[in-house]
Amino acid sequence: MNKRIYNALLLCVLVFSQVNVAANDDKNAIKTLLSTTTPHVQLANVYDANNDIAVSRYLVSEKFDGVRAIWTGNQFVTRNGNTINAPHWFVDVLPNVWLDGELWTKHQDFASLSGIVRTIKPNDDDWRKVSYRVFDMPDKVNPFNVRYQNYQRLVSNINQPHIVAVKQHQFTSNETLTAYFERTVQQGAEGVMLHLASAKHRDGRSSSLLKLKPYFDNEAMVIAHLPGKGKYQGMLGALRVKNSDGLEFTIGTGFSDAQRRIPPALGVTITYRYHGFTKHGLPRFASFLRVRTPE
The missing domain is CATH 2.40.50.140 (Nucleic acid-binding proteins)
Incomplete structure (x- = not known):
């Protein structure tokens, strides 16, 4: 397929998937289109308080110490494109859209989670401890504040306890951001993430996405x-x-x-x-x- 045509088709799928999931006869074709060996993911820069950013322009969420998992529309893959073998019941509830998030169990449990996720033949009992924390529904059209609304709506419609929409907060000052950060870290979080609300999704490392950690x-x-x-x-x-x-x-x-x-x-x-x-x-x-x- 011509590369220009392929990219146009991919863009169409991602835009219209927010409005209407494709008809059953088209599901396999869409799954094939969305699948990729190397997913295009957005990576964070480190937050620097000395840069004096306008905190109110960002949406802020907890940073989970989990395994980054991209839902391509038919499977989970790592950011390097390696397949994550989740049970059918875990993924069958997910639609044919591109999602980004973290597979997570609980705070300070990365070693156990990593063992669960890396198993070639998934163990149902182990995976029942895991949730998928969705923090983006990427497309090339909408800014993050709209994508946040989109993934909130999507997760609400899925209505399954193991699929969770990561809540975003908005603060008006560095002081209120710091208070949230300290409270979240005290509860066991790895830190917080700051998404520029007006920014469109970009592949690779971006200053539109910042991570703030205690170390x-x-x-x-x-x-x-x-x-x-x-x-x-x-x-x-x-x-x-x-x-x-x-x-x-x-x-x-x-x-x-x-x-x-x-x-x-x-x-x-x-x-x-x-x-x-x-x-x-x-x-x-x-x-x-x-x-x-x-x-």
Whole structure:
């Protein structure tokens, strides 16, 4: 199919899907059209209070520490296009439209959730703990405040407890935003997301979508295991890692005893959290968060 024709057809499907789901005879064709090996997702920049943005122009929601899942119209995929094998009962209620959201269980439960989502043959009992938190219904036409109304309406019509519309809030000042942020983090959230209400969906990283977290995080490759001392004798003391900027440093906190006994393997990528940088440009107070899950 000519690429220009394909793109035109895709745009038509996404626009009209908000008004009317296609007739049954056309469902298979639409599912094929919406499916993609590499979904076009929007990625967030980091919120910087020094930039003095107009907070009232943004819609703000909780940032869930889940597994990003794009509903293509017929299946869940990760942002890198890998299939997520959810049970039929979980996905059969979802229509032939493009949705973006997080698969989530509860706060501070990412390791358990990751195991559930990565299973090739889904376990019904495990998946009954999971909800799909919809935070966007992307198209190339409507601004985010309209897309928010659209996904709210869609989820309400689905009327299933495991499909949840992420609530958006609006604030008039940095003080009210900060109060919401602190309250949400205290309840166990990873942070908050700020969507520019007037912005249309854009592929890739965008300043129209900002993340505000109580700490920064980044990824690094494990290059060495350093032995433990004292109560960690015979176990892992720290990881020596190298991040994407080529900086090498040591991470010695954040590990459970089980992870110290069987540490992340050499060559794997881990996610670490930190609080700014030292005068030498190294992450300050870096601590282990988790092994990165392949997407």
